[in-house]
Amino acid sequence: MNNSIMAFVLLLFLLLIRYSNAEEGAFDVRKHLSTVSRYGAVKDIADNNFVPSKLPEGCVPIHLNLVARHGTRSPTKKRIKELDNLAARLEVLVREAKERSLPLERVPSWLNGWKSPWQGKRKGGELIIKGEEELYDLGIRIRAKFPDLFDEEYHPDVYPIKASQIPRASASAVAFGMGLFSGNGSLGPGHHRAFAVTSESRASDLQLRFHDCCHNYKAYRKSQEPAVSKLKEPILDEITSALIGRHGLNFTSQDTSSLWFLCKQEASLLDITNQACSLFIPTEIELLEWTDDLEMFILKGYGKSVNYRMGVPLLEDVFQSMEQAIMAKEERHASGSFEKARLRFAHAETIVPFSCLLGLFLEGSEIKKIQKEQPLQQPPMPPQKRKWRGSTVAPFAGNNMLVLYRCPAPDRSISKHFVQVLHNEHPIPMPGCDGSDFCPFELFKEKIVAPHQKHDYRSVCNPKLELEPSGSKFSQIFQWLFSPAKGLLSVLD
Structure with a gap:
């Protein structure tokens, strides 16, 4: 057993201890969906140590x-396509399980014939x-x-x-x-x-x-998205291994990512928590939630000053x-x-x-x-x-x-x-x-x-021009043309 697996097992053990003292059924996945959380489920969660x-x-x-x-x-058009692809992928996994004569009780019944609730929608995000x-x-x-x-x-x-x-x-x-x-x-x-x-x-x-x-923010985000995905990989890999162990299906890390997205959509938009969300135990949901929060921190929050400046x-x-x-x-x-x-x-x-x-x-x-x-x-x-x-x-x-x-x-x-x-x-x-x-x-x-x-x-967002000295006429004209507040962009507006 390598060090990363041992660390993950220890982490799950600590989280299980945390939940062993909680009342059965106290965990509500709808409070752990990161930015996909519905307002009514989380609006009254506050810092109990703070006295207004x-x-x-x-x-x-x-x-x-x-x-x-x-x-x-609703999910965006791109995400609707991802859920359609997931439906096709789940169909393959269920068929393979039947060919291997996998015990029926290991395969969640909802997977049989599952179709995305947004199947056939041409647009999304409304x-x-x-x-x-x-x-x-x-x-x-x-x-x-x-x-x-x-x-x-x-x-x-x-x-x-x-x-x-x-x-x-x-x-x-x-x-x-x-x-x-x-x-x-x-x-x-x-x-x-x-x-x-x-x-x-x-x-x-x-x-x-x-x-x-x-411009600088968009460049930063594009450069960091692969690194963020890399940070998520260990969590997704270990949860994928756990899913395979529980259900016997040949899930991939991409499957786990798509199932987590489906869980969030079902729980938040449809109040369905006994399908995709039920594949994960609470400790895994908290870890998946953390990966989403980490992404938000790095790409939208305090992770880089340009995000908020x-x-x-x-x-x-x-x-x-x-x-x-x-x-x-x-x-x-x-x-x-x-x-x-x-x-x-x-x-x-x-x-x-x-x-x-x-x-x-x-x-x-x-x-x-x-x-x-x-x-x-x-x-x-x-x-x-x-x-x-x-x-x-x-x-x-x-x-x-x-x-x-x-x-x-x-x-x-x-x-x-x-x-x-x-x-x-x-x-x-x-x-x-x-x-x-x-x-x-x-x-x-x-x-x-x-x-x-x-x-x-302007200084936070515009790339530094190195074609000409900053005080040159060319530089001044270029900055004026592409300033969001005036010039070419205002004409296009």
Whole structure:
């Protein structure tokens, strides 16, 4: 037995000890699906060691920023094809098992004649009904939680709603708006009202799809994807061996990867947990979940600074909206003449970097490493505990809310504006604000926003030109033409 196999066996043994003390049936796979997790299954998972701040008496919310991921969606066209290929592969495996006279009890009955639920679909990736409900219900809950912010007559300048140009994001924005403004209009039995949702072109959306416009990020991701696959290999290989041992079928690592994807889709979209998911024991599911979380860390999160620095335009937009809200209050603008909430709907590739810019889900003193631009350790493997989990960082409909409060301040030396961050509707500590969820506005600006503002989007994302000296006319013209904010891209937009 080689060292890697011995290490894996020891790891499984430790995980089994962990579950031996748990009540039978307590493990819910729907809470372990990384970013494929449905919002309702994971939204109330929180850090039990953190005690939220008690808001000072007299504090009132004056503005809200929301950055939300789209709701639960169907598999993409590429993934639908993968599931069709899996169906053909399972048919071969079952036929081979019969030819070898493998005992029937070793072959799960659902494998016989299994076909993908999405067989025959020509397109994919659209918001499904469960996803619509997630955002609709979120809109209702936010209005109930902050009634003073949503007491104005609707106007697109008071409640701007923005979505990326991808249909599942704009559909999520519509579902949210229907919940938020339900009962405030005259349309249909639900008394709905019309509202505007605006989008930027994918070619120039630096706030909600900055990853599409960032050349350096795309180059980094392409270079790292093979390495990430290599990191996953030992886990997939050992789980594949375990599956072969349990069921006698000649599974490959690719089969295991596709079956894990099927498990996530069945459990999240269809509430089916007794088919593909039942092939894996809980310890294996936790390891597979960790591989997904590791991939998210490396390709979308703290694994590389470009992952989140490209999101600085979004952070600046959030911060500027707060400054404008403070100015409107200070200058006593008339009610209905200033913005009270800015609502955005996008993707995991948006909310993950934005969470990193806020410094969320860091362990211990990691915030100091981020500020010093030092690399972070990868998320620890189970059974070790970790904060970085895709199921809580960016599930379907996952969201960050930044609520700006105005508080009584008789002493001018005391801040009268505070920022509270809610992740998936729950207060969450900000390491940059000394671990509090309720941060003085000036401290929020100094410790969280300002350190990132030194990284300009263009310098972070554009490749360095070496054809001509940086000050040459050619270089200046080239940069102007291909800048996302102006030149050729804006003409194409």
